[in-house]
Amino acid sequence: MLYPDTVEAEVLVHKPWFVATLFGIVLLVFMAFNMSGTGFAELMRPVIGEPSTSGLYGRFAIGFAIAVIFTLNVVLIGFAPLKLQIGIVWLELLLLFIAFFETFHLSLPFIREKLPFLISQGVVTTLYVSAISIVIASVIAVAGAVAKLSNNGFAYAIASFYTSFFRGLPLLMQVYLIYLGLPQLGFVINAVPAGILALSLCYGAYMTEIFRSGIQSIDRGQWEASRSMGFGFALTMRRIILPQALPVIIPPTGNQFISMLKDSSLVSVIGVWELMFLARTLGQKTFQHMEMLISAAMIYWVLSICLELIQSRIERHYARSKVR
Amino acid sequence: MSAEVIIEARAVSKWYGQFHALKDINLTVHKGERIVICGPSGSGKSTLIRCFNRLEAHQEGEIVVNGVALHGRMSNVAAVRSNVGMVFQHFNLFPHMTVLMNCMAGPMWVKGVPAAEARQTALQFLERVRIPEQANKFPVQLSGGQQQRVAIARSLCMKPDVMLFDEPTSALDPEMVSEVLDTMTGLARDGMTMVCVTHEMGFARAVADRVIFMDAGQIVEEGTPDAFFRNPRHDRTKVFLSQILKH
Ligand SMILES: Nc1ncnc2c1ncn2[C@@H]1O[C@H](COP(=O)(O)OP(=O)(O)OP(=O)(O)O)[C@@H](O)[C@H]1O
Numbered sequence: 001m002l003y004p005d006t007v008e009a010e011v012l013v014h015k016p017w018f019v020a021t022l023f024g025i026v027l028l029v030f031m032a033f034n035m036s037g038t039g040f041a042e043l044m045r046p047v048i049g050e051p052s053t054s055g056l057y058g059r060f061a062i063g064f065a066i067a068v069i070f071t072l073n074v075v076l077i078g079f080a081p082l083k084l085q086i087g088i089v090w091l092e093l094l095l096l097f098i099a100f101f102e103t104f105h106l107s108l109p110f111i112r113e114k115l116p117f118l119i120s121q122g123v124v125t126t127l128y129v130s131a132i133s134i135v136i137a138s139v140i141a142v143a144g145a146v147a148k149l150s151n152n153g154f155a156y157a158i159a160s161f162y163t164s165f166f167r168g169l170p171l172l173m174q175v176y177l178i179y180l181g182l183p184q185l186g187f188v189i190n191a192v193p194a195g196i197l198a199l200s201l202c203y204g205a206y207m208t209e210i211f212r213s214g215i216q217s218i219d220r221g222q223w224e225a226s227r228s229m230g231f232g233f234a235l236t237m238r239r240i241i242l243p244q245a246l247p248v249i250i251p252p253t254g255n256q257f258i259s260m261l262k263d264s265s266l267v268s269v270i271g272v273w274e275l276m277f278l279a280r281t282l283g284q285k286t287f288q289h290m291e292m293l294i295s296a297a298m299i300y301w302v303l304s305i306c307l308e309l310i311q312s313r314i315e316r317h318y319a320r321s322k323v324r
Numbered sequence: 325m326s327a328e329v330i331i332e333a334r335a336v337s338k339w340y341g342q343f344h345a346l347k348d349i350n351l352t353v354h355k356g357e358r359i360v361i362c363g364p365s366g367s368g369k370s371t372l373i374r375c376f377n378r379l380e381a382h383q384e385g386e387i388v389v390n391g392v393a394l395h396g397r398m399s400n401v402a403a404v405r406s407n408v409g410m411v412f413q414h415f416n417l418f419p420h421m422t423v424l425m426n427c428m429a430g431p432m433w434v435k436g437v438p439a440a441e442a443r444q445t446a447l448q449f450l451e452r453v454r455i456p457e458q459a460n461k462f463p464v465q466l467s468g469g470q471q472q473r474v475a476i477a478r479s480l481c482m483k484p485d486v487m488l489f490d491e492p493t494s495a496l497d498p499e500m501v502s503e504v505l506d507t508m509t510g511l512a513r514d515g516m517t518m519v520c521v522t523h524e525m526g527f528a529r530a531v532a533d534r535v536i537f538m539d540a541g542q543i544v545e546e547g548t549p550d551a552f553f554r555n556p557r558h559d560r561t562k563v564f565l566s567q568i569l570k571h
């Protein structure tokens with residue numbers, strides 16, 4: 001939340017100048033596009049006659065109708081309470097997206113046929129690869145952050161080399177390096193562990209920096225109070241510093257988790273049967289690429305939403321000590 | 325004085341880089357003694373008492389606390405610190421824990437006291453600083469004076485042999501100063517060994533056994549409150565006292 005002032009301002013979307021401006025912009029934008037071939041133009045047929053020959057009048061009428069609907073919608077939503085507003089806007093945006101996907105003429109039976117396998121094999125693999133990588137990355141991040149903040153030369157050098165290297169190389173390269181490079185050294189490694197290792201190391205490097213800045217954001221006084229009571233380093237870190245750093249660490253870490261979930265699709269290049277790999281191969285035989293790719297995209301989105309929800313839960317938990 | 329020695333500083337010197345922050349400090353604190361340290365800003369008062377629990381390192385001389393010499397290679401610094409309570413100017417309560425938990429944390433995690441017993445001790449000391457009803461709030465929900473009293477209770481829960489105070493009232497509004505000073509006076513009455521950095525001269529007069537005046541990293545003058553306030557010997561002390569008592 002931004003700072004909520006206690007003086008109530010008039011709702012922006014109810015100010016005449018705003019409504020008028022919005023109306024004007026929408027009207028102009030939709031007049032600029034030629035909408036005469038769309039379904040909306042068909043709906044307007046009683047007013048404008050044959051859409052393709054309606055010319056400037058047709059364009060204006062279509063733009064005007066859309067602008068009226070749009071502006072009215074915005075003004076009406078302005079009356080609803082906050083929760084309802086959020087719900088309605090989400091729903092409307094979702095409907096627009098579905099309308100967009102409609103235009104692909106996807107074969108629903110095909111999706112329904114392949115979806116169970118896509119989920120039972122693809123989603124499960126994606127989920128466990130990301131989950132394990134996330135755990136390992138977090139452990140690396142804590143260790144890396146402590147090393148980077150320590151005044152031990154070895155620890156600092158190793159940690160800074162590590163973050164520099166793994167943040168600097170493309171993730172795809174890291175996947176190949178580990179899968180194809182490690183066997184050169186005599187470690188034969190399977191595709192799944194190689195993928196997990198690559199993801200953990202890469203994201204551990206990013207998260208090291210997140211954890212480091214989180215730890216640094218805690219006031220020195222907390223260390224002093226803790227140490228002056230006889231707490232050791234590990235105890236101070238675990239009980240005093242990290243719990244306070246978490247509210248700072250969690251939002252960017254949630255970002256990383258969501259990003260990792262999708263980057264786990266990169267391990268498909270070494271033949272791991274995760275979501276993206278299956279989406280591509282299942283659609284290939286019958287050239288129904290779009291069906292599978294859009295299904296996969298939707299599944300990624302749903303998984304990300306789950307992570308977002310978990311993140312906001314955790315954030316709320318840690319917000320307790322901040323409320324007055 | 326024949327009482328047991330709690331803190332002994334002998335010829336202590338400390339540098340921050342080139343800057344000579346403490347110069348040849350000699351000070352002995354006996355059990356049950358109340359010592360007030362005052363002096364102008366930047367004179368090294370904080371630095372000195374932070375050396376007493378090794379939050380700062382001294383480079384020359386010797387500091388012995390409870391019979392243990394403080395130095396860079398010591399392995400039992402935690403044991404020394406757990407017997408030396410410290411109260412900071414800015415309270416430094418743990419904001420993510422309730423007041424009660426702030427007080428229970430030390431005994432439980434450092435001394436391994438069972439939770440039930442730690443809780444009892446915590447409530448007892450919160451009672452003593454007269455805020456038992458705030459036990460389940462978070463620090464941000466308390467006023468400055470209440471927070472500082474929690475900080476005092478938190479230190480007391482460790483059952484320290486000596487309490488160090490670093491300007492405990494200087495971040496507080498005037499009406500909150502007296503509630504904290506009352507708490508500290510109560511502690512002094514009960515015989516707690518205390519070293520207080522403070523500019524509250526009323527408190528020094530009423531409570532202190534000895535007042536120490538520091539300037540530019542040195543102990544300039546030392547004496548009973550009576551002697552110190554009535555006839556300061558040193559010019560710098562006179563200037564300081566005239567400034568601080570002017571208002
Ligand atoms: N970490 C540090 N690095 C360098 N110089 C420091 C550091 N801490 C303190 N000093 C210097 O040491 C001197 C003594 O500082 P100290 O904090 O002990 O003063 P003080 O007597 O407590 O003053 P105040 O009444 O303002 O709290 C000051 O001149 C300060 O600039």
Ligand SMILES: [Mg+2]
Nearest residue numbers: 369370371491
């Ligand atoms: Mg100070």
